[in-house]
Amino acid sequence: MGEQRKFITYLDSMSPPPRIQPMKWTREEIYEKLEQLRKAPKKDPRAGTVASLYNPSTGNVMGTTPSILAGFQWIEPGEHGQAHRHTFAGIYYVVRGRGYTVVDGQKIEWKEGDVLSLPAWSFHENVNTDPNEPAILLGVFDLPLMMGLRTMLEEELEGGYQEIKQEV
Numbered sequence: 401m402g403e404q405r406k407f408i409t410y411l412d413s414m415s416p417p418p419r420i421q422p423m424k425w426t427r428e429e430i431y432e433k434l435e436q437l438r439k440a441p442k443k444d445p446r447a448g449t450v451a452s453l454y455n456p457s458t459g460n461v462m463g464t465t466p467s468i469l470a471g472f473q474w475i476e477p478g479e480h481g482q483a484h485r486h487t488f489a490g491i492y493y494v495v496r497g498r499g500y501t502v503v504d505g506q507k508i509e510w511k512e513g514d515v516l517s518l519p520a521w522s523f524h525e526n527v528n529t530d531p532n533e534p535a536i537l538l539g540v541f542d543l544p545l546m547m548g549l550r551t552m553l554e555e556e557l558e559g560g561y562q563e564i565k566q567e568v
């Protein structure tokens with residue numbers, strides 16, 4: 401333990417900041433990955449098929465930038481994800497399809513091109529209401545920031561689904 405400790409003088413270790421590489425993921429790569437992942441036998445009951453964009457130059461175990469994670473969520477026709485909440489907040493952009501998200505009992509319908517903001521620590525579940533077509537959401541989350549602060553926490557809702565109290 402003693403060998404791992406050291407002193408750093410005032411702000412010296414922060415200059416210059418580490419260089420983060422710009423990165424691009426093509427539409428073809430993203431769809432190919434989603435197609436591959438959705439055939440996997442075991443999926444997360446909360447989120448279905450998720451392909452997150454990882455930039456290794458962040459030096460983190462995940463993240464598209466050091467503080468932000470972007471990822472695509474493929475929701476199968478009629479799929480209903482299980483309710484959960486986490487300390488990272490998010491923004492969803494509806495790339496394709498239609499459906500709704502229940503946020504703390506509030507049902508919010510969405511369609512292609514819509515944007516939805518998801519507050520931190522709010523129970524949510526995403527639903528694809530189209531019986532034939534998949535829905536695709538682009539999610540942008542401050543998850544790596546929460547991990548860096550050691551404040552990342554996640555909880556599943558007992559029973560799996562929320563009661564809808566209000567519709568928007």
Ligand SMILES: [Fe+2]
Pocket residue numbers: 484485486524
């Ligand atoms: Fe979530």
